[in-house]
Amino acid sequence: MSALTQFNVSQTFNVPAHPGLEVPGYSDPTHPNIPPLKSSYVFRHRLLGDVLAFLHHSAGDGLFLCGPTGSGKSTLISQIAARLNWPVQSVTCHGRLEFQSLIGQFVLVNGSTEFVHGPLAVAARDGHILILNELDMMDPAELAGLNDIIEGQPLVIAENGGEVIHPHPQFRLIATGNSLGSGDNTGLYQGVLRQNLAFMDRFRIIHVDYPDPEAEKEMLQAAVPSLPEEIVSRMLSVAGEVRRLFMGSDSEAGQLTVTMSTRTLVRWATLAATFKGAPNVFEYSLNQALTARAEAEQREAIHRIAADVFGDYWQSSNC
Known part of the structure; x- marks a missing residue:
């Protein structure tokens, strides 16, 4: 290492900060x-500060x-790690993932069995970041095995001779x-499980919502610099309205079961630039980016929203 x-x-994150403020990372x-x-990634100051x-x-x-989905949780960590030269072990959790898979297993190598360390063992041994994506989809009984090592206790691998x-x-x-960690009350995230309270008590919690319009505008312009500012603004307005209908309110459930995440928004902008010159380019690219997977009524509603926001631009082939 x-x-x-x-x-x-x-200097590292291109954000305003005290001139002498430094954080650790690796030289290699x-x-x-x-x-x-x-290089085009735009950091949100509060989230960056909390993670650092x-x-x-x-x-x-x-x-x-x-x-919410597509709000940039995993990307935030990976882009911080990229700038600090901090190696990452990344695992996407699911209901059948076992704790033992994170530690390691014996595999056949050149005719003999050999123990190969898993992502948890490697990260703990070498000082990497272990990212467990979709943690709330993993069996809480398996996750209990992480309790001790989070608190700094040694990891004992009995299968590898102790x-x-x-x-x-x-x-x-x-x-x-x-x-x-309390389960999904919306019905939108199938497979999410209620987690053990003692396990969740070992975590600091950071809420990562969708960026505010100004930050998201900066992200879109960085990702697709050829897109006119007027089009970017209209895309942001569509995204805001779709999210409002998806989230609902305290007294009313959301009316949509799909949403315009930041990831989807960037995809829409990228596809619009890619298909520039095609008939109805914004509708065509929106369908590929999001609405093709929506129910017919919801697809029609989202396209109606976009047509109202875009006005004369909606039927355009230029962006």
């Missing part, structure tokens, strides 16, 4: 588990990022999910 070094926050930018860097504080000193906690891995000081465990 490469040596630790300090990174200037303002060539490790294969460092996520690819997206955790990476600087976890104090025996894990970090749990919760929020091997003991003492967590590296830079080991961090970060999880993402669409719920707060």
